[in-house]
Amino acid sequence: MDIKQKADSLARKYRTRNPFEILQGLNAILVFAPLIDTRAFYQYFQRNNIIYIDENLPRHEQAFECAHEMGHMFLHKKANTIFMDTRTELNTCRYEREADLFAMSLLVSDDMIAEYQQCSIDQISRALGYEKRLIKLRLKQP
Template sequence: MLVVDRLIKKHQTRAPFQIASDLGYIIISCPLYNVRGFYQYMKRNHIIYLDESLSYEDARFVCAHELGHSLLHRGANRIFMDSRTFMVGSKYEREANLFASCLLVDDSELVDLAYCGLTIDQISNELSIPKPCVEARLLK
């Protein structure tokens, strides 16, 4: 994913918290109900909200996912689309998941684990990325 490659090259890291900080994003950890995280652009501030009950690994993935929304779907008003239209946001969610998994895990690392004979579940656990993201990456 070209946008991810450029981001990694520019920031010299795959760490989503570091990249978000470098970009001037505000990260807020707070209680969220039925949501693991979300991105908001308000008054010229980029804000990523993360549910405070997430493990570090889950928070890292959710931060990368929300970073993906902020960079890939800048003009989209997801809250409006979800509550006022029949447009399905699943395309945006798949794109943000792919962004997050590409940011967190290099292709070669993923392929190496697959060649070692690990199952998709084992790879998912080893890399701390959701199983559907592993499947999508291995099938692309």
């Protein structure tokens, strides 16, 4: 199953694209806390999926970060990207791109893309509130 299919499958199963509602249905743990030097992170600890999100972010950004960390939860469960980033020379860009793709596939449905098909990337970015690079990434998906 590819990344977009996984996101669409979750949206169908839980009848929502709201990552907070899906996370609740998955019995994962969501922690809002004041984070320093990071916006959010995922941790798999003692068979628990835990997502930490900076409580100071606007709700729209918290939703994106939640969906992004869910991407790590489904795609990179055993990868400790914080450790890899800070303690090794390994490049974690692929993991981050995949998590971004999962988040955008979950948050931006095919119907939303169709609704904005006559718009530029700048216009879609402003309308939906996501960075242009994220809109471009989502538009590359069939």
